[in-house]
Amino acid sequence: MPLAVLASGIAALSLQVVLVFLATFLLLADFNKKIRPRNFPPGPMCLPFLGNFSSFSxxxxxxxxxxNVFSVLVGSMCFVVVxxxxxxxxxxxxxxxxxxDRPTSPVSAEIFGSFGLVFSNGLSWKQQRRFALSTLRNFGLGKxxxxxxxxxxxxxxxxxxxxxxxxxxxxxxxxxxxVSNITFGDRFDYHNSRFHKLLHLLDEACHFQGNLWSMVGLLWLKSFVREIIEKHKEDWNPSEPxxxxxxxxxxxxxxxxPSSFHEENLLQSTLDLFFAGTETTSATLHWALLYMAIYPDIQAKVQAEIDSVIGQSRQPAMDDRGGMPYTNAVVHEIxxxxxxxxxxxxxxxxxxxxxxxFHIPKVNMKKIHHSSLPSIFL
Structure with missing residues (x-):
């Protein structure tokens, strides 16, 4: 056998051996990372590298x-579901x-950063939360x-x-x-096609969390909120907020x-409030309509109580709540x-x-993407 052919065969064999060794090493390393520590919440077996990503739903x-307490792995991150x-x-x-505290990921860091009310931590989160609560109360929350x-x-x-x-x-x-008109403060006409697109993207972002399309929707929503902030700056009157x-x-x-009050925190806090106030309230109303359609007997009892207490000539008010125990119970059940x-x-x-x-260890935020088993509570 010519030396050139022999050398070529040895090189090819060596490459195969190296590749097999490398693949075996990576699989063993990944398996070792995914071993649950003692007394950690149990969970399903997972695929190499992907974890339980395909079955997270x-x-x-x-x-x-x-x-009611179990763990699933998504990539290198461990979620404890309660x-x-x-x-x-x-x-x-x-x-x-x-x-x-909140976890960080490359995707969330790119879109949300560490700003606002949802994805911030520590002193900044406390300052933003305190300001948001006091401001919402001043503008009528509960009033x-x-x-x-x-x-x-x-x-x-x-x-x-x-x-x-x-x-x-x-x-x-x-x-x-x-609901969005009440949350935002500005009225958008029901035939505003651009605002409808925004609401559609918001709905997608909510129901397909982590999906690429939802990320696109959130970026578009962020751009929309930024435009609203710029318009506010144009006619901003400090004496009349x-x-x-x-x-x-x-x-x-x-x-x-405080140093945490800057434009990026304003943008993200506004986006957080809009998302939280709009999507959750809208979804609750959609469920309410569905249940009223499915249970017409309950719908009839609610309508009878409304007619008895409120009638047909005025709007309902929070003061009516005490006199409408059945309707109040139905709302809470929904x-x-x-x-x-x-x-x-x-x-x-x-x-x-x-x-x-179960023992859930402390998370080192600086090593959250590199630790052998980062613990994230969901």
């Missing part, structure tokens, strides 16, 4: 098998400080002024529904539009304003059984924590 079935009223209350209320805005928008919504002249139609975008954006601009203009969001916003552990007897 099957969390409901997993809870039947593993209980369900059930008592355990969720234990995690979010009784041990809330242990799960107060009669907000109730009056709801009355006004309800009239527009009723007109839009009546325009369908009793024919079957999908009320999704009319409801979404109405109209909404959250104006109040935030006032805060930014103060000489002693909120209880409705699936408003596919999943909650992720959180991470700030200290070693015991939940339902």
């Amino acid at each position: 099957l969390s409901f079935q997993f809870s039947k098998k593993y209980g 369900s059930g009223l008592q355990l969720v209350k234990e995690a979010l209320v009784h041990q809330g400080e242990n799960f107060v 009669r002024s907000l109730e009056e805005r709801i009355w006004e928008e309800t009239c527009y919504l009723n007109e839009a529904i009546e325009a369908e002249k009793g024919q079957p139609f999908d009320p999704q975008f009319q409801i979404h539009n109405a 109209r909404d959250f954006i104006d109040a935030y601009l006032n805060e930014m203009a103060k000489e002693d304003a 909120q209880r059984i409705s699936n408003i969001l596919p999943s909650n916003v992720p959180r991470v552990t700030t200290k070693d924590t015991i939940l339902a007897g």
Whole structure:
């Protein structure tokens, strides 16, 4: 055999050996990373490198098998999924400080950064949250002024529904539009095609979290909110703040304003409030309509109580709540059984924590993408 041919064969064999060795090494390393530590929540077997990514949407079935606390792996990240009223209350209320931080990922960092009310951590989060709560209260959250805005928008919504002249139609975008008008403060006409596109993208972003299309929708939404902020700057009057954006601009203009009050935090906080206030309320109303259609006997009892207490000549008010126990119970039941969001916003552990007897270790935020088993609470 010529030496050149022999050398070529040895080189090819060596390349195959190297590739097999490398593949074996990577598989063993990945397997080692995915070994659950002692007393960690159980979960399904996962694929190499991908983890449980393809079956993440099957969390409901997993809870039947593993209980109300289980873990799934998505890539190199481990999610601990908690369900059930008592355990969720234990995690979010009784041990809330242990799960107060948010995780970061390349995608979320690119779109949201570490700003706003949802994806920020530490002092910045506390400052933004405190300001948002006080500002929303000042602008009528829980007050009669907000109730009056709801009355006004309800009239527009009723007109839009009546325009369908009793024919079957999908009320999704009319409801979404109405809720958005109350959340944003500015009114967008129900036939505004650009705003309808925005609402459609918002809906996609909510129901397909992590999907590439949802990321495109969020970027488009971010651009839309940025335009609204720029318009606010043009006619901003510090002595007469109209909404959250104006109040935030006032805060930014103060000489002693904390360093966390800047335009990126304004943009993301506005986006967070819009998303939280619009999507959740709209989804609740959609579920309410569905349940009223499915259970006409309950619908009839609710209507009878409304007619008895409110009548047909005026708008309902929060003061009527005490005299409408059945309607109040139905509203709460709709909120209880409705699936408003596919999943909650992720959180991470700030200290070693015991939940339902399982050990969930503290997450090192600086090494969250590199640790052998980062623990993320969902």
